Amino acid sequence: MGNTQWYLFDYGMVITDAPTPEDWLNLEDAAGVPLMDPGSPYWQHRLEFDAGRYTSVEYWSRVTGREVPESRTDLLDTLDANQWSHFNLDTLDVLEELSGQGARLALLSNMPAPMVSRFEQASWTGYFQRRYFSSKLSLVKPQREIFEHVLRDLAVEPGMVTFVDDNPANVAAAQDVGLDARLHQPGIDLQRELVPRS
Known part of the structure; x- marks a missing residue:
């Protein structure tokens, strides 16, 4: 060694x-559900997404509680990346x-x-x-x-x-x-x- x-x-x-409150509001507006709270579905399913065990469609569908089409997940992924870019x-x-x-x-x-x-x-x-x-x-x-x-x-x-x-x-x-x-x-x-x- x-x-x-x-x-x-x-x-x-x-x-x-950290993401700004405005970042979270933009992402919440696109997702249609509250996300900022530490106990929100955004965080509940995050480690599985981080580990590569969920696709974007699977992750965001779990986060929002409804089926999210792939055409929509690109926007959500972009907003998510943007908020972790400060x-x-x-x-x-x-x-x-x-x-x-x-x-x-x-x-x-x-x-x-x-x-x-x-x-x-x-x-x-x-x-x-x-x-x-x-x-x-x-x-x-x-x-x-x-x-x-x-x-x-x-x-x-x-x-x-x-x-x-x-x-x-x-x-x-x-x-x-x-x-x-x-x-x-x-x-x-x-x-x-x-x-x-x-």
Whole structure:
């Protein structure tokens, strides 16, 4: 196993900020049901969508409680991707700095296939030498197996990976595998969170 340091970043709420209320209203208007609440069908079925076990038609039909035609899901997928596209400029500055220093950067995101296809050629993906998406792996955080897959692919010991995520469950799971996992809290300076621990 290699001894090269890697920085592994989550996407939503680390590289991006939260969707705005206007974003949610636009998506709710298109879907015809309330979605913003943490207990809404949007979130109840999300991990299955992220894992690639639902198509867009299956996911949005479950979210709305009625059959949604494929012609409609393209709009819903687009609005969904748009609301997760408000970049955290402080994080982008950190990625730029790390990249300029020659650091090895990777991405690990729970992300459904339609969103992956929209983002794969986006300019921000150029920071990352490796990109891991749940829908392509049929695994989701916080499953232990997704972190084990990343480690095998990077061919490094767990302690050589600094992982940054906003979800405490994902951070705890990564720590259980041995990664140097840091909880990113919105509004906290990411640069400070990445300072090596003594």
